[in-house]
Amino acid sequence: MKPLDSSHASPPAASERAIISVSGLNKIYGSGFQALRNVDLEISRGEIFALLGPNGAGKTTLISIICGIVNPSMGIVLADGHDIVRDYRGARSKIGLVPQELSTDAFESVWDTVTFSRGLFGKAPNPAYIEKILKDLSLWEKKDNRIMTLSGGMKRRVMIAKALSHEPTILFLDEPTAGVDVELRRDMWEMVRSLRDNGVTIILTTHYIEEAEEMADRIGVINKGEIVLVEDKTVLMRKLGRKQLTLQLQHPLNAVPAALSGYDLTLSEDGLQLIYDFDAQSEETGIAGLLRLLSEQGIDFKDLHTSQSSLEDIFVDLVRGRA
Amino acid sequence: MNFYAIKSIYLFEMARTWRTLMESIASPVLSTSLYFIVFGSAIGSRIADVDGVSYGAFIVPGLIMLSILTESISNAAFGIYMPKFSGTIYELLSAPVSALETVLGYVGAAASKSIILGTIILITARFFVDFSIEHPVWMVAFLILTSVTFSLFGFIIGIWADSFQRLQLIPLMVVTPLTFLGGSFYSINMLPPFWQKVALFNPVVYLVSGFRWSFFGVADVNVAVSLGMTLIFMAACLTGIWWIFRTGYRLKA
Numbered sequence: 036m037k038p039l040d041s042s043h044a045s046p047p048a049a050s051e052r053a054i055i056s057v058s059g060l061n062k063i064y065g066s067g068f069q070a071l072r073n074v075d076l077e078i079s080r081g082e083i084f085a086l087l088g089p090n091g092a093g094k095t096t097l098i099s100i101i102c103g104i105v106n107p108s109m110g111i112v113l114a115d116g117h118d119i120v121r122d123y124r125g126a127r128s129k130i131g132l133v134p135q136e137l138s139t140d141a142f143e144s145v146w147d148t149v150t151f152s153r154g155l156f157g158k159a160p161n162p163a164y165i166e167k168i169l170k171d172l173s174l175w176e177k178k179d180n181r182i183m184t185l186s187g188g189m190k191r192r193v194m195i196a197k198a199l200s201h202e203p204t205i206l207f208l209d210e211p212t213a214g215v216d217v218e219l220r221r222d223m224w225e226m227v228r229s230l231r232d233n234g235v236t237i238i239l240t241t242h243y244i245e246e247a248e249e250m251a252d253r254i255g256v257i258n259k260g261e262i263v264l265v266e267d268k269t270v271l272m273r274k275l276g277r278k279q280l281t282l283q284l285q286h287p288l289n290a291v292p293a294a295l296s297g298y299d300l301t302l303s304e305d306g307l308q309l310i311y312d313f314d315a316q317s318e319e320t321g322i323a324g325l326l327r328l329l330s331e332q333g334i335d336f337k338d339l340h341t342s343q344s345s346l347e348d349i350f351v352d353l354v355r356g357r358a
Numbered sequence: 359m360n361f362y363a364i365k366s367i368y369l370f371e372m373a374r375t376w377r378t379l380m381e382s383i384a385s386p387v388l389s390t391s392l393y394f395i396v397f398g399s400a401i402g403s404r405i406a407d408v409d410g411v412s413y414g415a416f417i418v419p420g421l422i423m424l425s426i427l428t429e430s431i432s433n434a435a436f437g438i439y440m441p442k443f444s445g446t447i448y449e450l451l452s453a454p455v456s457a458l459e460t461v462l463g464y465v466g467a468a469a470s471k472s473i474i475l476g477t478i479i480l481i482t483a484r485f486f487v488d489f490s491i492e493h494p495v496w497m498v499a500f501l502i503l504t505s506v507t508f509s510l511f512g513f514i515i516g517i518w519a520d521s522f523q524r525l526q527l528i529p530l531m532v533v534t535p536l537t538f539l540g541g542s543f544y545s546i547n548m549l550p551p552f553w554q555k556v557a558l559f560n561p562v563v564y565l566v567s568g569f570r571w572s573f574f575g576v577a578d579v580n581v582a583v584s585l586g587m588t589l590i591f592m593a594a595c596l597t598g599i600w601w602i603f604r605t606g607y608r609l610k611a
Binding site: 140 | 363373445450610
């Protein structure tokens, strides 16, 4: 799959305005199940936003409401300034959606189904553009094949082609790489980046932490219908960059010696463990200095180990904390 | 108005017709031909004229109606049921398409197919029996009106159905009996007085009667009543569809 060079898309706009703004969004299904609780969320123009959350957290409900597939119970959503209910035409014509489920026509050809999508979204036919999408997604060879004859990975590409057929400025990818082989996953990541470079805002849901780490500019975590965290990935990574050095001491200490006050140290209750928090990504971790000082102070240790918190830990903590 | 969307849905649905030409056109034509051979020629030659029309010619409007009703319903129902079944309905729901545009696309295609089919059966019938059409403009009007009305009805069934069995249920259990009892093969004047009264509750009687009037100038019920009843049924279907899109019934959670 070659990267999409979507010359059609608007250049990365430097608008400060959020391209999607969700406020006070609630969804209570007919069964009484509340899938979303007071969701407030702003997606910035031109970013890749990853929405993380366990199964049943409300990721798909949120996306489905923004795209018009599910009716909101309460709250307002604006897509590029268009209210998704009152001005649904304005909103929806900007949005492309690749849903989680592999749902395609069966008997139609790839070309026909993608052309159909473009028309459905109210765009005049543009065979040259459809050809370009199909070529970019390595589907050109298959354009006359019936969709039912394609492999799962190819069908996923067809769904992406359909979502891009009307030149959307906002693209939703709901679990784009679930059940997809490694190669296609890499291809997709590359494609998503090149779309972003062409000014398309991308919102993807995933429960692969790795995917969010790899792709996203910002990360949001949703759990039990509530947004529990929205953070720049770099900020989050800095938090993740924290490492801990744990030293098992020979003899217990009563307190952290004053000479070591320059270090971020904590002493375990039994006085046998000295824990040092440091930034693994900085040039100077301070470990060497600390160890030197310890030996000068005559503090002996019998063992040491370091550990790093991952996005997964933070995620699990967040989700558990709210459970 | 999103004309591109109407056109896309319409062409997509019509493409299905051409792709399944055998099932769509050939099989109804074949079964109608069988009716003509059996009822029109074989049995019909022993039956006296009905309202001054030979029996073979008399059943032509009824047989066309029979095909149009069942085909309109099943085409429109299948057209909207399939995306629900396969899951591709997400695209329609997320597209900048209004209820009116959706209905124009799906119902327009189903009705077009019925009109084409009715015309083919009419031509086929001419090979078996001799008849002329007294009010051709009204004949076309009834043909279009019935095709559209029952395609609307089929659209509702397609939305309502949540399985292939249910998709077949209404056409099989309700529409076919009503059509057979609706005077396709006889004038309701041939029924005993009590059953004549009962027959007037059957909406198909009005369709067949009106359509037959456009051919031969004779009718079981007044043609204005036929037209009125058809329009009432159409209005009921439109109301149903309006309600479906308003509430998102079986379309949107």
